[in-house]
Amino acid sequence: MAEKARGTFFPMMLLCTICMETVDELGKMFIFLLDALRLMFAGWGQFSKMVRQIYFIGVQSVSVIALIGLFSGMVMGMQLYFALSTFGADGFLGTAVAMSMVRELAPVLSAIMLTGRAGSAMTAEIGVMRISEQIDALTIMDINPMRYLVAPKMAACLLSFPILTAFFNLISLWGSWLTGVKLLGANEGAYWASVQSSLNWADVEGGFIKSIIFGVLVCTICCFEGYYTHTRSGHAGPEGVSQSTTSAVVKSCVAILAADYILTSLLW
Amino acid sequence: MLKLRKETAVGLFVLVGLLAIIYMSIKLGNVQLFTDKYYPVRANFTDIAGLKVNAPVQMYGVSIGFVSDISLDQELNVARVDMMIEKEVKLMDDAIVSVKTSGLIGDKYLKIDPGGLGDPVNPGDTLFDSQPAIDLEDLISKFAFGKV
Numbered sequence: 001m002a003e004k005a006r007g008t009f010f011p012m013m014l015l016c017t018i019c020m021e022t023v024d025e026l027g028k029m030f031i032f033l034l035d036a037l038r039l040m041f042a043g044w045g046q047f048s049k050m051v052r053q054i055y056f057i058g059v060q061s062v063s064v065i066a067l068i069g070l071f072s073g074m075v076m077g078m079q080l081y082f083a084l085s086t087f088g089a090d091g092f093l094g095t096a097v098a099m100s101m102v103r104e105l106a107p108v109l110s111a112i113m114l115t116g117r118a119g120s121a122m123t124a125e126i127g128v129m130r131i132s133e134q135i136d137a138l139t140i141m142d143i144n145p146m147r148y149l150v151a152p153k154m155a156a157c158l159l160s161f162p163i164l165t166a167f168f169n170l171i172s173l174w175g176s177w178l179t180g181v182k183l184l185g186a187n188e189g190a191y192w193a194s195v196q197s198s199l200n201w202a203d204v205e206g207g208f209i210k211s212i213i214f215g216v217l218v219c220t221i222c223c224f225e226g227y228y229t230h231t232r233s234g235h236a237g238p239e240g241v242s243q244s245t246t247s248a249v250v251k252s253c254v255a256i257l258a259a260d261y262i263l264t265s266l267l268w
Numbered sequence: 269m270l271k272l273r274k275e276t277a278v279g280l281f282v283l284v285g286l287l288a289i290i291y292m293s294i295k296l297g298n299v300q301l302f303t304d305k306y307y308p309v310r311a312n313f314t315d316i317a318g319l320k321v322n323a324p325v326q327m328y329g330v331s332i333g334f335v336s337d338i339s340l341d342q343e344l345n346v347a348r349v350d351m352m353i354e355k356e357v358k359l360m361d362d363a364i365v366s367v368k369t370s371g372l373i374g375d376k377y378l379k380i381d382p383g384g385l386g387d388p389v390n391p392g393d394t395l396f397d398s399q400p401a402i403d404l405e406d407l408i409s410k411f412a413f414g415k416v
Contacts, residue, residue, distance in 0.1 A: 058281050163282070
């Protein structure tokens with residue numbers, strides 16, 4: 001009897017537990033986010049830490065963002081030129097590149113690149129501090145670890161993501177000009193005119209809103225995974241940190257792409 | 269090798285970044301910071317066939333302004349189009365406004381023939397001479413059913 005009841009209800013129980021754990025973690029993450037946002041403005045001492053984080057997240061990512069932007073722009077210019085010139089519509093090259101870059105590709109690709117470059121480093125840094133009990137030491141010294149570690153990273157992400165997205169946009173438009181106009185011979189005037197006329201303020205604004213939201217998502221998920229790395233069941237110590245870093249990157253990428261779909265349907 | 273201080277690098281990053289954002293908003297986002305370059309003119313049409321706000325207004329093929337608002341006037345049974353025209357461009361009140369299409373499947377735009385004999389148009393005036401968009405399907409059906 002007991003055996004049978006367990007057999008019937010076990011999957012139900014498992015589902016319940018998984019659901020409850022997910023809801024629990026989401027709630028914890030949201031409180032974590034609010035805490036970080038609130039503590040961004042906790043005194044002038046935050047400023048120098050923010051500068052250090054902007055240097056790491058923003059300045060040191062410029063070269064990789066420029067490179068990715070250049071190549072994705074170049075490949076877009078080439079592919080769309082071939083696709084459009086089949087219909088004799090290569091005058092629309094600028095429109096196609098500008099629309100897809102500014103609205104979609106620039107925010108998403110730069111957020112994913114930044115997850116790989118800065119997000120994983122954030123998780124690893126905070127995770128190592130957690131397992132070597134440095135975070136506990138901070139708490140004992142009456143230094144709020146959220147204020148000291150997470151809030152400056154959040155501020156840096158909020159600032160760096162839109163700026164890097166703007167760089168990505170400009171460089172990718174230049175890259176597709178290189179291949180589409182200089183290499184394949186589309187009309188230069190038509191290219192720049194259609195880039196300019198096809199975009200309006202809603203497109204540019206939407207791209208920046210996306211990048212800011214991606215910044216918040218990436219920073220929250222990556223810091224959260226590192227901060228609670230010691231609560232991972234089954235993996236303690238260095239193995240736990242490596243697991244946290246992996247899951248932070250995976251979750252961030254999934255969150256970016258899912259949020260991108262939702263934001264696109266909301267914004268336009 | 270020259271090594272930038274962290275603070276200088278961050279300052280440079282933020283400064284150049286903000287410039288890039290401003291450049292993008294103004295050049296690509298077409299934000300009008302100084303709208304007093306334009307004056308408003310209005311025209312009524314019986315059919316605008318999908319003309320959009322921000323569509324260009326052209327004279328002899330040169331862009332001289334844009335469509336700022338489109339609304340429905342149910343008393344006169346017309347579509348009311350508000351345009352912003354550059355201040356240097358003078359219009360007479362016998363100007364002819366027409367809805368045109370760039371290419372066969374291109375976007376709609378407004379074409380103004382400036383006129384010459386009338387009085388100058390003041391800001392906010394209505395241009396009375398307007399031509400509706402040519403409806404391609406209408407033309408084809410007229411041709412097909414022999415009403416040409």
